Amino acid sequence: MAVSKKLRVGVVGLRMGKNHVKGFQAHPEAEVVAVCDQNPTVLAAVADELGVKGRYTQPELMFANAGLDAVSIATPNKFHAPLSIAALAQGLHVLCEKPMAMNAVEARQMNDAAQRAERTLMINFSYRFSDMSYALKQQVEAGAVGDIYFGRTVWHRRRGIPGLGGSFTNVELAGGGPLIDLGVHRLDLALWLMGYPQPVAVTGSAYHTLGREIAAAKEATFTVEDLACGLVKFANGATLVVEASWAVNIDEREHMVTQLCGTRGGLVQKNLGGEYRFTAEVYTEESGHLFTKKLDWSTVAAPTSYREFLDSIIAGRPPLATGEEGLKVMQILDGIYESARTGSEVRYPAPVAV
Ligand SMILES: NC(=O)c1ccc[n+]([C@@H]2O[C@H](COP(=O)([O-])OP(=O)(O)OC[C@H]3O[C@@H](n4cnc5c(N)ncnc54)[C@H](O)[C@@H]3O)[C@@H](O)[C@H]2O)c1
Structure with missing residues (x-):
């Protein structure tokens, strides 16, 4: 139109x-x-x-x-x-x-x-819409990393529960905790760089430990997980590990990383010093030598x-960032939550057209 x-x-x-x-x-x-x-x-x-x-x-x-x-x-x-x-x-x-x-x-x-x-x-999916993310996508599309077959995409907070007792920590209003809140951004970024492959199976775990204790001390509603992780397998043979938490005992205040490994190279996008400052690198091997290149996104202008x-x-x-891609993300999140609940692998019978 x-x-x-x-x-x-x-x-x-x-x-x-x-x-x-x-x-x-x-x-x-x-x-x-x-x-x-x-x-x-x-x-x-x-x-x-x-x-x-x-x-x-x-x-x-x-x-x-x-x-x-x-x-x-x-x-x-x-x-x-x-x-x-x-x-x-x-x-x-x-x-x-x-x-x-x-x-x-x-x-x-x-x-x-x-x-x-x-x-x-x-x-x-706002984390995609940055100059850095666009520059990474350009690297992937130019073949710098070859075929991506393994990745890890993560957002952990040492202590960072949004609006304790409000809509984010109420499963009836939010549908889930850090996985559906933060994990969704890192999952989309990884999937977008990977070309949104078709998921075929997921296993996952979800934990209700620190968040419930923190909420109980303040008599606040907390009916979601405080940490969830999943292993997603795709039809093209690739595997992606997803991790997200609002409260976990780690060093940094915020820890965000998306690392993708391919047949010709690898890439990482991560935050620095526990803050909302980011960097990205590309790893390659040429003529038997290993190179680490800091990504230059200065010439990229993402909308x-x-x-x-x-x-x-x-x-x-x-x-x-179409609704069809959003659906794939939701299917993976549903699979992680279901696997966490049942203890079994979740398989996707029908491919989703994107
Ligand atoms: N893309 C991002 O980076 C990003 C960042 C923050 C939040 N979000 C998302 O944005 C959404 C909102 O987050 P938030 O932090 O603003 O939540 P919030 O609960 O702080 O605020 C929601 C606002 O919507 C209003 N509201 C609630 N139900 C309504 C209804 N039915 N009709 C009209 N108004 C209604 C509330 O009065 C409130 O002002 C969530 O889905 C969250 O995941 C995305």
Whole structure:
């Protein structure tokens, strides 16, 4: 769909969603005409600060009445699927926060709704949308690492439970803990660099130790895992280890690493000093010599996920970070949680087309 007028955009959920508003406002061919939060205080504060006229406390009323072309959903996870489906049914393009849903069943329903409505469904896998990540993708596409057959993708926090007692630590609202919250970013980054291979089997474990103790001391709800890990096998023979925690006894405050090993080389993207500072390296062997190259991303200019969403609508092309990729992520997360619960390997009978 090619459009000539400015895209009219709305945002639901104005904590993380405040960043969405700013991201959309930075696009020259879009305007944020309405925002929605069920909390009137948050709604007024964000709308006033960012100068948005349309204000709603009920998303469905915004979808029906604000004259929108597109909307982003940044509520707690439980509302991602119902609100995305309702918006798509109103003919709106949707950018949905990660994780796209509580589970793969909901994720599939969202993709079906997007297909029925012939509208875009993009997932906000924001860690992909950086110059560094794009430069790594370029290395992979240029063949620097060959075929990737093993990887490890990790996000641990020594102590870092988000909103203890709020939506993140309540399984009814979040669907899971650090795996579905943080692991989802690292999983998407690894899968994207690997070309989103087809998962065939998963085993996993989930732990409920430190988080419950921390929450009990504060009489806060904590019904999710505090650490989960999984081993994912793909149809192309590759294996990926996934790890995520909000509370684990390690050295660093935050430990993020995505390491991928290929037939011709390897790469790593990791944080430095326990902080949100990142570096990336590529490892190769040439004529019997081993080389470690610090990745140079200075010439790369990745779009923000908000820009990519709007650009894809304007160009009438599929976005990067599609709902189908989000579904694959949810299937892997579901598999890890199920394997942790049953103690058995989970196999995927039907391939997912991406
Ligand atoms: N991509 C990223 O890097 C990133 C970063 C942070 C959060 N997130 C995701 O964004 C989502 C929101 O996270 P958060 O930290 O802002 O959560 P939060 O719970 O702090 O805030 C959610 C906001 O949504 C509002 N809300 C809740 N239900 C609503 C509904 N049905 N209709 C309208 N408003 C509603 C709440 O009043 C609140 O202001 C989560 O899914 C989270 O995983 C993504």
